[in-house]
Amino acid sequence: MFTRAVGFDHISWRRYLHRPNSLLPVVSVAAQNLPQLYRFCFLMTGEASKAQDIFQDTLREAAFLAANGEPPADRCWFFREARWRCLDVVAHGVQPEHGASELTEVSPQAPEQIEQLEPEQLAIWISAAPEPQRSALALYYLDEFNYREMMSMLGLKLNELSRAIASGRREFQAWLNATVPAAAPE
Amino acid sequence: MKRLSRGLRTLADCAPIANAKAPDRRMRTAVSRAKRIEGFGAQQSFDRAVAKLVQATPVSPEIQEWFANEKMAEGAKRNWRKTALHPAILAIGIALAVIAVVAWIKFDEQMHAFPGTATAKKLLNVAAMTRPSELEPMQTEAGTLNDLFFMKYRLEHYDVPPEFSQQRTIGVRVFDDDEAGQVAQISLAEKRMQLFLFPARRDSKTGQPEEFEGWRYIEQEGWTGAVKARKGILFMAAVRGTKKDLAPYLATKPQLR
Numbered sequence: 001m002f003t004r005a006v007g008f009d010h011i012s013w014r015r016y017l018h019r020p021n022s023l024l025p026v027v028s029v030a031a032q033n034l035p036q037l038y039r040f041c042f043l044m045t046g047e048a049s050k051a052q053d054i055f056q057d058t059l060r061e062a063a064f065l066a067a068n069g070e071p072p073a074d075r076c077w078f079f080r081e082a083r084w085r086c087l088d089v090v091a092h093g094v095q096p097e098h099g100a101s102e103l104t105e106v107s108p109q110a111p112e113q114i115e116q117l118e119p120e121q122l123a124i125w126i127s128a129a130p131e132p133q134r135s136a137l138a139l140y141y142l143d144e145f146n147y148r149e150m151m152s153m154l155g156l157k158l159n160e161l162s163r164a165i166a167s168g169r170r171e172f173q174a175w176l177n178a179t180v181p182a183a184a185p186e
Numbered sequence: 187m188k189r190l191s192r193g194l195r196t197l198a199d200c201a202p203i204a205n206a207k208a209p210d211r212r213m214r215t216a217v218s219r220a221k222r223i224e225g226f227g228a229q230q231s232f233d234r235a236v237a238k239l240v241q242a243t244p245v246s247p248e249i250q251e252w253f254a255n256e257k258m259a260e261g262a263k264r265n266w267r268k269t270a271l272h273p274a275i276l277a278i279g280i281a282l283a284v285i286a287v288v289a290w291i292k293f294d295e296q297m298h299a300f301p302g303t304a305t306a307k308k309l310l311n312v313a314a315m316t317r318p319s320e321l322e323p324m325q326t327e328a329g330t331l332n333d334l335f336f337m338k339y340r341l342e343h344y345d346v347p348p349e350f351s352q353q354r355t356i357g358v359r360v361f362d363d364d365e366a367g368q369v370a371q372i373s374l375a376e377k378r379m380q381l382f383l384f385p386a387r388r389d390s391k392t393g394q395p396e397e398f399e400g401w402r403y404i405e406q407e408g409w410t411g412a413v414k415a416r417k418g419i420l421f422m423a424a425v426r427g428t429k430k431d432l433a434p435y436l437a438t439k440p441q442l443r
Binding site: 035038039042043048052105106107108110111114115117119122123140141142143146147148149150158159161162163165166169172173 | 195196197199200202203204207208209210213225227228229231232233234235236237238239240241242243244245246
């Protein structure tokens with residue numbers, strides 16, 4: 001997929017990466033974060049195919065930049081770039097209704113409720129959240145970035161980031177209670 | 187039940203889950219205090235469960251295979267040459283070089299400075315702007331003018347040093363300057379050189395004239411001056427040119443009459 005993304009179909013990606021003028025620097029930035037980058041795209045869009053496309057486009061953009069002598073400097077670039085692409089793709093899709101969400105305090109039974117969920121359900125729920133809560137929750141639950149990095153990537157102040165995550169928790173708990181009710185204590 | 191302050195509560199809401207590390211002390215403090223608060227444990231369990239679910243997101247097999255066995259460090263590595271040629275580094279380097287050159291020039295100036303440097307530089311400007319018609323015609327040997335200065339202007343010790351005493355003069359004048367005081371200006375026929383005699387700067391505490399040993403050079407706008415102090419009077423020979431133009435005069439031993 002990567003070789004296709006950078007336009008080198010005739011050689012394997014491994015051979016390409018080990019050439020002296022390869023795009024190894026670009027890939028090395030993202031290497032350890034590629035699965036996470038994909039997961040981020042998945043949480044943002046809620047659809048595997050869209051996530052895959054955005055993931056590819058982001059890597060292609062990185063490859064072009066590297067070819068022009070300006071490789072992305074850090075891993076945050078990949079997530080920032082992917083985020084804009086996700087927002088663009090989602091903006092052209094079906095828009096979820098944003099009504100007043102029910103809020104419930106986080107329950108001690110939440111882990112058991114969450115265990116019953118599929119990752120797709122979580123991704124659909126997060127992708128339906130309004131911005132910037134959607135991006136904040138996606139980045140936060142990747143468990144990859146600290147709050148300063150998230151503030152920088154999302155352009156949010158600390159209280160805005162905190163509010164987005166805290167209200168996201170309570171809204172998700174309310175949704176959990178409605179979707180997978182906790183077992184009654186014996 | 188204890189409550190967290192608003193600031194710490196804000197931080198605790200974005201507390202690291204498991205892999206992300208607290209970036210600063212405030213966050214560590216917030217987490218440590220939040221742990222004593224009821225409800226934070228539930229929040230952490232909730233966050234860990236959601237993060238675990240996120241990590242369980244199936245990733246395309248190609249993505250996993252591609253980079254699973256590669257030893258790759260994070261961050262684009264730059265070699266020293268690329269780093270050095272980065273525009274920001276280059277700009278900083280040039281700025282530092284300019285600062286170093288200016289600092290060196292200033293340091294060099296200070297090293298060669300002597301009491302009366304500012305006045306001498308001012309008189310170099312005077313030398314550059316003086317027209318021959320501004321001076322009283324006087325054709326004689328420069329060394330004989332001390333009598334004129336003393337008799338006519340009451341200027342004591344306004345003696346031309348032996349190195350220039352036998353030079354032929356073409357004009358002379360005495361004028362008052364705000365900074366220098368009474369200045370005697372002599373124009374020579376040779377190389378249109380000009381000689382200046384003016385009082386040395388006086389020490390503000392002792393009132394004694396500040397003197398120095400030997401000849402000191404100053405340069406300004408194409409003019410060069412050689413300055414010497416003697417008996418509280420500074421003598422300056424000024425010429426349009428460089429030190430090389432003045433050096434032969436200073437090297438010659440005066441002939442005895």
